[in-house]
Amino acid sequence: MSYNIAGLLPKLDNVAFVNYITSFDLVCLTETYVASEFESNLFKDFGVFVAKAKKLSYHGRYSGGVIVLVRKDFVPFVKSTYLDVDNIVVLRIKKVLLGTDKDVMFISAYLPPYDSSYWKQTPHGYGMEIIEKCV
Numbered sequence: 001m002s003y004n005i006a007g008l009l010p011k012l013d014n015v016a017f018v019n020y021i022t023s024f025d026l027v028c029l030t031e032t033y034v035a036s037e038f039e040s041n042l043f044k045d046f047g048v049f050v051a052k053a054k055k056l057s058y059h060g061r062y063s064g065g066v067i068v069l070v071r072k073d074f075v076p077f078v079k080s081t082y083l084d085v086d087n088i089v090v091l092r093i094k095k096v097l098l099g100t101d102k103d104v105m106f107i108s109a110y111l112p113p114y115d116s117s118y119w120k121q122t123p124h125g126y127g128m129e130i131i132e133k134c135v
Contacts, residue, residue, distance in 0.1 A: 006031050035054070088108070
């Protein structure tokens with residue numbers, strides 16, 4: 001499941017939301033605004049993979065951020081691949097889990113809007129160029 005959450009922390013008090021999220025085995029939350037490693041007892045049955053949100057200016061909130069939740073039963077088959085790129089989580093999923101011939105690279109990304117101030121402050125290129133570099 002993929003969900004542009006537009007701010008995760010305020011939603012964690014909503015039991016219906018948490019129940020919905022935890023009904024899936026693999027959850028991609030984008031635009032989380034979470035700027036640190038994320039830990040919550042609400043997701044104790046999941047491995048958590050984080051691309052931290054960034055503060056773009058002195059004023060205002062953090063921007064972007066991606067959190068991927070993988071049910072703990074599947075975590076032994078998943079390995080995080082570190083990239084020095086904002087707003088992207090890359091996971092290698094072992095072929096034995098999916099029954100494929102090769103491992104699968106899973107990319108969860110948040111791309112800020114075209115007119116976002118993010119693009120004025122990043123050395124990584126624009127939009128899909130970032131995804132292409134990951135691949």
